Amino acid sequence: MIRSNGAAAFDNERYLAEQSEAILERMRKVGGKLYLEFGGKLLYDYHASRVLPGFDPNVKMRLLHKLAGHTEIILCVYAGDIARRKVRADFGITYDADTFKLIDDLRERGVEVRGVVITRYDDEPAAETFANKLDRRGVAVYTHRSIPGYPADVSRIVSDDGFGANPYIETDAQLVVVNAPGPNSGKMATCLSQVYHEHRRGVRAGYAKFETFPIWNLSLRHPVNAAYEAATAELRDVNMIDPFHLEAYDTRSVNYNRDVEAFPLLKRTLEKITGESMYQSPTDMGVNRAGFAIIDDDAAREAGRREIVRRYFRYACDEVLGLEDGDPVRRIEALMEEFDLKPEHRTVVGPARSAADAAETEAETGHRGVFSGAAVELANGEITTGHNSPLMHASSALVLNAIKIMAGIPKHLDLISPAVIESIGTLRKDLLGQDSISLNLEETLIALSISSTTNPTAQQAMQQLPKLSGCELHLTHLPTPGDERGLRRLGVNLTCDPKFATDKLFMS
Numbered sequence: 001m002i003r004s005n006g007a008a009a010f011d012n013e014r015y016l017a018e019q020s021e022a023i024l025e026r027m028r029k030v031g032g033k034l035y036l037e038f039g040g041k042l043l044y045d046y047h048a049s050r051v052l053p054g055f056d057p058n059v060k061m062r063l064l065h066k067l068a069g070h071t072e073i074i075l076c077v078y079a080g081d082i083a084r085r086k087v088r089a090d091f092g093i094t095y096d097a098d099t100f101k102l103i104d105d106l107r108e109r110g111v112e113v114r115g116v117v118i119t120r121y122d123d124e125p126a127a128e129t130f131a132n133k134l135d136r137r138g139v140a141v142y143t144h145r146s147i148p149g150y151p152a153d154v155s156r157i158v159s160d161d162g163f164g165a166n167p168y169i170e171t172d173a174q175l176v177v178v179n180a181p182g183p184n185s186g187k188m189a190t191c192l193s194q195v196y197h198e199h200r201r202g203v204r205a206g207y208a209k210f211e212t213f214p215i216w217n218l219s220l221r222h223p224v225n226a227a228y229e230a231a232t233a234e235l236r237d238v239n240m241i242d243p244f245h246l247e248a249y250d251t252r253s254v255n256y257n258r259d260v261e262a263f264p265l266l267k268r269t270l271e272k273i274t275g276e277s278m279y280q281s282p283t284d285m286g287v288n289r290a291g292f293a294i295i296d297d298d299a300a301r302e303a304g305r306r307e308i309v310r311r312y313f314r315y316a317c318d319e320v321l322g323l324e325d326g327d328p329v330r331r332i333e334a335l336m337e338e339f340d341l342k343p344e345h346r347t348v349v350g351p352a353r354s355a356a357d358a359a360e361t362e363a364e365t366g367h368r369g370v371f372s373g374a375a376v377e378l379a380n381g382e383i384t385t386g387h388n389s390p391l392m393h394a395s396s397a398l399v400l401n402a403i404k405i406m407a408g409i410p411k412h413l414d415l416i417s418p419a420v421i422e423s424i425g426t427l428r429k430d431l432l433g434q435d436s437i438s439l440n441l442e443e444t445l446i447a448l449s450i451s452s453t454t455n456p457t458a459q460q461a462m463q464q465l466p467k468l469s470g471c472e473l474h475l476t477h478l479p480t481p482g483d484e485r486g487l488r489r490l491g492v493n494l495t496c497d498p499k500f501a502t503d504k505l506f507m508s
Contacts, residue, residue: 007053007296007298007299008053008054008295008296008299009052009053009054009055009294009295009296009297009299009300009303010052010053010054010055010290010293010294010295010300011054011293011294011295012054012055012056012059012062012293014292014293014295015059015289015290015292015293016059016062016063016066018289018292018293019063019287019288019289019290020063020066020067022287022288022289023036023063023067023175023208023210023287024067026206026208026287027070027174027175029206029278030204030205030206030208030278031204031206032174032198032203032204032205032206033171033173033174033175033176033198033203033204033205033206034174034175034176034205034206034207034208035176035178035191035192035194035195035205035206035207035208036175036176036177036178036191036207036208036209036210036287037178037187037188037191037207037208037209037210038060038177038178038179038187038210039183039187039209039210039211039212040060040211040212040213041057041060042060042061042064042073042102042106042177042179043057043058043060043061043102043105043106044057044058044090044091045057045058045059045060045212046090047213047227047231047307048212048213048290049470050303050306050307050310050493051213051223051224051227051300051303051304051307052224052290052294052300052303053299053300053303054295061109061111064111064177065109067175070173070174070175071111071173071175071176071177072112072114072171072172072173072175072176072177073106073111073112073113073114073176073177073178073179074113074114074115074116074117074169074171074176074177074178074179074190074194075099075102075103075113075115075116075117075178075179075180075181076116076117076119076178076179076180076185076186076187076190077095077096077099077116077117077118077119077130077180077181077185078095078118078119078120078180078184078185078186079118079119079120079121079122079124079127079143080120080124081095081181081182081185082094082095082096082118082124082126082127082130083124083125083126083127085126086182088181088182089314090488091488092484092485092488095181095182095185096126096130098181099116099130099181100133102179102181103116103139113139114140114169114170114171114176115139115140115141115142115169116134116139116140116141116142117141117142117143117144117169117186117190118130118131118141118142118143118144119144119185119186119189119190120144120145120146120186121143121144121145122145122146127143131143140169142166142167142169143167144166144167144186144189144190144193145165145166147161147162147163147165147189150162150189151189151262151265151266151269152265154265154268154269154272155272157269158196158269158272158273163192163193163196163197163273164196164197164200166193166197168194168197169194171194176194178190178191178194183232183235184235188207188209188262188266191207192207192266192269192270192273195207195270195273195274196273199273199274205274206274206278207270207285208285208286208287209259209285209286209287210286210287210288211259211286211288212288212290213225213227213228213231214228214229214239214254214255214256215254215288215290215291216242216253216254216255216283216286216288216291217253217254217291217292218254218291218294219254220239220240220241220252220254221239221338222300222301222304223300223301223302223303223304223305223308223339224300224301224303224304225239225254225304226239226304226308226335226338226339227303227304227305227307227308227311228256229331229335230307230308230311230312230331230332230335231307231311233311233315233327233328233329233331233332234315234324234327234328235258236257236327236331237256237257237258238256238257239254239255239256239257240254240255240256240257240260241253241254241255242254242255242260242281242282242283243260244260244263244280244281244282244283245280245281245282245283245284247281248280248281248284249280249281253281253283255282255283259282259285260282262282263281263282263285266285267279305339305341305345306346306472308332308335308336308339308341309336309341309342309343309345309346309495310346310493310495311332312329312332312333312336312343313343313346313474313495313496313497313498314495315328315329315332316329316497316498317478317496317498319498320478320498320499320500321478346472346474346495347377347383347472348375348376348377348383348472348473348474348495349375349474349495349497350375351373351375351383351385351474352373352374352375352385352474352475352476352497353373353476353497354373354385355373355374355375355385355386355387355394355476356371356372356373356387356394356476357371357373358373358387359371359372359373359387359388359389359394370388370477370500370501370502371387371388372387372388372393372394372475372476372477372501373385373386373387373388373394373475373476374386374387374394374395374397374398374473374474374475374476375398375473375474376398376399376402376468376471376472376473376474376492377471377472377473378402378405378406378467378468378471379467379470379471382405384398384401384402384405385398385401386398386399386400386401386402388438388501389438390437390438391421391425391437391438391439392438392439392444393438393439393440393441393444393480393482393483394475394476394477395440395441395475395479395483395486395487396439396440396441396443396444396483398473399441399444399445399465399468399486399490400415400416400444400448400461402464402468403415403461403462403464403465403468404461406464406467407460407461407463407464409457409460409461413457415448415451415455415457415458415461416444416447416448416451416458417450417451417454417455420447420450420451421437421439421447424437424439424443424447425437425439440480440481440482440483440486441479441482441483441485441486441487442482442483442485442486443482444486445465445486448461448462449462465490468490468491468492469490469491469492470491470492470493471492471493472492472493472495473487473492473493473494473495474494474495474496474497475494475495475496475497476496476497476499477496477497477499477500477501478496478498478499478500478501479494479496479501480501
């Protein structure tokens with residue numbers, strides 16, 4: 001079994017010191033303005049915090065504060081992602097909504113976004129609506145259309161018909177961070193476009209890349225790097241030894257296929273813009289120092305293996321929902337075979353399935369419906385379970401059981417007044433016309449809050465809810481919208497078996 005043992009694998013303070021110095025050194029080497037392609041999540045990097053236990057999901061924001069006197073931010077969003085309403089999985093919100101959220105989050109931290117670039121824009125109505133919303137709220141919006149022949153036709157790209165056709169984004173800082181809600185958002189092209197315009201204006205400028213994964217100075221098949229392949233299975237990313245770095249320096253370093261494939265053209269593009277290129281390899285372009293802040297390799301390896309299994313469930317559910325074809329699941333199955341992993345290696349999977357079986361055994365004769373189970377691994381390693389009933393969904397029962405355990409409350413005591421449950425049930429069935437009174441997690445949390453005003457035991461239990469953040473949780477069926485929203489707000493690391501809890505096609 002792969003169990004979360006709570007061991008820290010990552011030193012944030014060492015990382016901040018190493019990473020800030022690496023960026024400052026690259027700025028000195030460029031000798032002018034540096035456009036830094038900032039891969040991954042600028043805030044709430046939960047993938048990094050899962051595979052590098054101890055990693056602060058917002059440490060990159062702390063990094064920017066450390067470089068505060070030098071930095072401005074540009075955000076990119078691919079127009080096609082807006083049009084097809086692509087969703088950021090960890091928040092369950094679309095990329096355009098995530099852009100709004102990121103701007104708000106940065107403002108709350110005292111960082112202003114200099115502009116938002118809609119990349120590969122082709123007059124999509126959804127992208128136009130997105131641009132109008134930003135413009136009316138005072139956020140500068142720019143559109144970059146596709147450049148014919150990009151990225152192969154370097155002569156056209158580095159011309160008035162290529163980067164020259166893009167609007168120039170006015171920036172003042174020496175370091176300009178270019179970030180996006182997700183991959184393939186046009187960050188690199190935006191950086192290079194800006195470098196082109198800067199040089200036309202007589203300003204010395206350069207480009208560098210900040211990607212946390214894969215970690216270049218870990219081994220090629222290190223589980224943390226393999227977890228990156230699992231996380232990007234739909235992009236078909238494959239880690240590989242950087243052949244350019246090996247040839248130039250006789251040193252092995254890890255990169256991934258897209259960067260390696262793009263490097264020759266990127267090098268030619270930079271040389272055509274600036275007259276030179278300081279880079280001999282894709283690894284040269286990067287400034288990532290995460291590998292130097294790993295303090296417990298065994299804990300990182302275990303976390304990487306856990307993430308591979310977690311991603312298996314994620315893509316299996318996406319396949320059942322019709323969001324992905326079967327290719328990502330097949331890719332992760334190959335990784336699981338390589339590392340001798342099974343879905344059941346996730347410690348909460350077996351107990352959740354056993355809870356569903358127990359519910360079926362306990363059910364009254366003639367019961368109709370699906371029996372669902374849930375399990376969570378608490379911070380101390382204890383695993384508790386719950387299952388659905390006529391009154392509650394499995395996730396609701398599980399959370400109540402878990403907070404009772406953490407608060408030291410006897411299992412037989414009710415946290416929610418029967419009168420409150422009856423009242424919500426009446427609202428659902430008699431007034432809203434729903435065919436079940438069983439409470440989802442979102443409703444259960446509201447009911448718990450109401451009960452806590454008159455029940456000290458409920459108040460004591462409710463105070464335990466924040467302790468569920470970061471805990472591993474598994475459901476035997478796909479969650480309803482109300483369950484999913486509740487679990488997301490609790491911050492658990494959720495996986496589900498790719499099964500539907502009902503044969504109904506519509507769930508509000």
